[in-house]
Amino acid sequence: MIRFEQVTKRFGAKAVLDGVDFEIKKGEVFIIVGLSGAGKSVTLKHMVRLLTPDEGRVLVDGECISDAGSKDLERMRNKFGYLFQSGALLQWMTAGENVGLPLREHSKKPDEEINKIAREKLKLVGLEEAFDKYPANLSGGMRKRAALARAIIREPDIILYDEPTSGLDPATSRTIDRLIADTSRKLGVTSIVVTHDLHSALSIGDRIGMLDGGKIVELADPAGFIASKQERVKLFLESQYITRKGSWEESTAS
């Protein structure tokens, strides 16, 4: 579905991605973990060509997005929903208007129907009361959730989530996890989730990839990820009190 072929991206002298090579399968929930600054957001941005590789290429459904013309690029981007790390809601529109924006711009549906759908999506993320509020008057976590509702409203084939649960309380985080898993399973959506939250990574992920030093240092299913022999992965797991001794459920329970 999405394929990175030896992608290298430099900012100045620093290679943030250094020959990254992996493939995301259709319909799976693919988790990207890594330390802050490891290049997770940069990786997501390559998938929709907000950034282009210095070397290598990115394929979406077998088509190279990295050098597509503007018509093709638009068609390919239409497959995506993108939850930005910062939310990126338009400040001068209410949450409801923000969520409905993609439909208002691209469908011929009347405003009442769009508002109804926007309200439903906001309800899914537990924000129905925020419909008429402006982003400036929402909390960080609420903004994130409104942005999530906007990312899924057109029911895209592929959804990119940049830290969907950061800044959320544990209970809301689990709701969002379930929402991501449900969207994925029920609608056959391919989901790519960047997260620091190992709990969500292990519970909703089909596969987990760890970015470190510009490379994918580990790529495995949750069980394989916990059992990884990679030093960086071990350190990363230990920092979240998950060791190889028990299953992650036992270790979080203790």
Next chain:
Amino acid sequence: MLGEAMTHFRSALKRRARHDIVEQMYVAGIKSLGVITVVALFTGMILALQTGLELRRFGLQANIGTAVTVVMLREMGPFMTALIIAASVGSAIAAHIGTMVVSEEVAALEIMSINPVRFLVMPRLVSLMIMMPLLTLFTNIIGVIGGAIVGATQLEVTMTAYFDNARLFAQNKDLYVGLLKSVVFGMVIATVACHQGFSTTEGAVGVGRATRRTVIISFLTILVLGYMITRLFYKL
């Protein structure tokens, strides 16, 4: 960017786009009326005073009507209005779009296949191209009135004499050339501001830089283009 924005002019007729344009016109126009009134009034008064003092030496002070009106219509009306709008509206546009770039809102628009030029630039461009001539007309009227006030109170030129004189010598062409200038200035301000906004990098510092550049580049362009348009229509 100007070219690209113009390819979207047709979409300006859509209902939603019209709403955006009207909103931008309100922001650009109505909110600047206060400053514009004061600046226009004093520009007219200064013009009347300066030319009046000179003309009085030859007993020709009745001609300030023409002097003020012609200079307001051709030059000072469009020029002063453009400076005010560049400093207030242009800088605000640059800051707004710059902030959107920095907070990834523009990237979000692209991912939603919403063309940022159509969505953000077109309404601002169209609204400034409509608002600038209207505001300039307003500036002209207030400026001419300012001149009349100085004439009546300090130069012993009655209002009637002032306006008769103005009507006798000022031409329609003066008005039209000035209004043409104002439309061009509107395009300059919108284009420079949007371009600087979209070129913003490096967070809040970058937004400040985009704002400053917008004002400076607009001022210089307005000055030079103003001269060139005058030169084009009034050959010696």
